[in-house]
Amino acid sequence: MNLKMNQTEWNTFHRRYIKRRMFHLGSKKIFSMLRFKWLAKLYTYIELFFLRRLVFPAAEYIVTTRCNLRCRDCFNYIPYISPENQYTVTLNDFKKDISNFLCGVNGINMLGIIGGEPLLNKELPSIVEYACGKKQIKHVVIVTNGTIMVSPELLTVLKKYRHKSSVAISNYSANKELEKILKGKEIQKFLLEHDVHCHLDENLIWVKAKKFQDMKLSDSELRAVFNSCSNFCYSIFHSQLHVCPRSSAFAAMKLYEPKPSDYVDLTTPCTQQNFIDFLKNDLWTACNFCPINTEKEKVQPAIQCPVAPYLLKEEDSQQLGC
Ligand code: SF4
Ligand code: SF4
Known part of the structure; x- marks a missing residue:
């Protein structure tokens, strides 16, 4: 390298x-x-x-963009992805992506399995089993919104790999509207009874997600946005390693066509140099659309948007507060 x-x-x-x-x-x-x-x-x-x-710090794999909630302030803008642009990875593609990724690094400290809602991916137990079976991956964490009970098949895998897997349940109970569908505490109790590591976040703090737009930034402005951004969640989506989940979401929405320098291609075996180049890059097309550095207003977690956000026009969204 x-x-x-x-x-x-x-x-x-x-x-x-x-x-x-x-x-x-x-x-x-x-x-x-x-x-x-x-x-x-x-x-x-x-x-x-x-x-x-080279040991890669952490990456989040989006196993599906489908979600059974429609959070107005979804940090990853998942509800803005229209039905024709939804994507759910197959077990085969997941295996190829991970094995190509591991060709270029000596390990991954933490692999997050996220969505959308990852439990909506029917192949999730096999996906988790494959990831946990890789020695180079030190820990696998599934991040769920706590609305779907863990299946017996997934439980079997989590028990088998309890030394290197865990479940993080987002706690949206501050939103009383969701009371009837949230099962976070139930899932936590169930997993702990089976000795599976599980974490239910008691103090979730959300900030209001502002609407993305094409800001037509110059390269030096893009660099300034990126250098002030403290989002370090690298995101794997559709066989590409992106700099963050917003970059993946903007690509999914087809807001931009990623250039080769915007991602690491996971369709072929990676080299260490691919990751060095990725980690030293400070110019990302996705930052052109991203208002993250201006998002400060604290809000209640998981406020639901009454209308699918991808259908909203500007005037509607202001009226509905979405
Ligand atoms: S924040 Fe809400 S909409 Fe976004 S992925 Fe999580 S549960 Fe789904
Ligand atoms: S798009 Fe750029 S500014 Fe926005 S979260 Fe990602 S890296 Fe940060």
Whole structure:
């Protein structure tokens, strides 16, 4: 791998890779018990520059864009994807994507399985089993909205791989309208009874998602947006590794046609260089549409939009508050 970078590329790579790897290693028992966090820093550099190992921090795989909720402030803009642009990955494509991804890295610390609502993907148990079976993937977490009970098949897989899997349930109970369909506590109890790691977030804080639009930004403006963005969730969608879930969603909505530099192609075996280039890049087309840096207003989680947002015209959306 070629690690030669100019100062700007290094700054991006440091923020996106080195810092996160250091943080991860520093949180490991051995380093934190010895209070030798500087060792984690040293190891990060040795690992990359001497051992030439690249361990990808975390990625979220969108196994379906379908969702049974229509949250107005869905961070990933899932309800804005129209029916003709919906996508659900098959087990075969998931296997190909993951195996091609793993050709270019020595490991993935955390693989999130997300949606939409991932439990709507009928092949989810086999998908999770495949991901958990890969030694290079250290942990697999399913993120669900807590409206669908875990199937016996999925439970079997979660029990088999309980040492490296977990379920994160988004807790939308602050929204009383959803009371009748939320099963978060029930799912949590059920999983804990079977000794499966499970987390129900008690203090979810959401911010109002603003409407995306084509801001016609220049390259230097795009870089400024990206460099002020603290979203570090890399997203796998439709055999492409994107810089964030919004980049995936905008591509799904066909707001833009991703250029080769906008993603890592997972249809063929990846190289380490693909990921180095990805992690040092600070110019992303998706940032042209994204208002994330102006989103500050705190709102109740999971307010439902009465009309499918992809059907709304500008004037309707203002009237409906969507
Ligand atoms: S935030 Fe709401 S709409 Fe978006 S994926 Fe989660 S449950 Fe679905
Ligand atoms: S599109 Fe750009 S600015 Fe928006 S969340 Fe993704 S990386 Fe950040």
